[in-house]
Amino acid sequence: MRQSKVYLTEEDQSLLLHVLFQQKYASEVLACELADIESGLKAADAAHYTRVTDLFHRLRDADQ
Amino acid sequence: MRQSKVYLTEEDQSLLLHVLFQQKYASEVLACELADIESGLKAADAAHYTRVTDLFHRLRDADQ
Numbered sequence: 001m002r003q004s005k006v007y008l009t010e011e012d013q014s015l016l017l018h019v020l021f022q023q024k025y026a027s028e029v030l031a032c033e034l035a036d037i038e039s040g041l042k043a044a045d046a047a048h049y050t051r052v053t054d055l056f057h058r059l060r061d062a063d064q
Numbered sequence: 065m066r067q068s069k070v071y072l073t074e075e076d077q078s079l080l081l082h083v084l085f086q087q088k089y090a091s092e093v094l095a096c097e098l099a100d101i102e103s104g105l106k107a108a109d110a111a112h113y114t115r116v117t118d119l120f121h122r123l124r125d126a127d128q
Binding site: 008011013016019020025032033042052059 | 069070072075076077079080081083084086087089090093094096097100106115116119122123126127
């Protein structure tokens with residue numbers, strides 16, 4: 001997977017996701033994306049908005 | 065991949081990584097992990113610390 005200008009190996013991706021959850025920031029970063037879309041700061045198609053919303057709710061519900 | 069109490073599909077993982085980079089928070093979350101380890105707030109073995117440090121530098125250097 002190429003993200004920004006860096007190629008991420010499977011191991012890099014797993015490490016990044018692991019740290020994201022360790023830092024308890026997974027649902028937070030999705031909330032920021034939703035806020036940017038809802039405020040018009042960021043354009044996004046309905047499919048992306050729906051996927052982010054669904055994953056956000058799954059993660060938040062799991063944390064409660 | 066199971067993270068916290070939620071099972072993440074490959075698509076979920078790709079979406080989360082995509083948003084993480086869109087929000088320009090990838091290197092930031094790694095920096096937080098390093099700060100926690102270096103301050104003693106979080107225990108981690110040398111291998112984890114080295115992997116996080118390496119990935120952090122790769123991402124940060126790519127952003128410059």
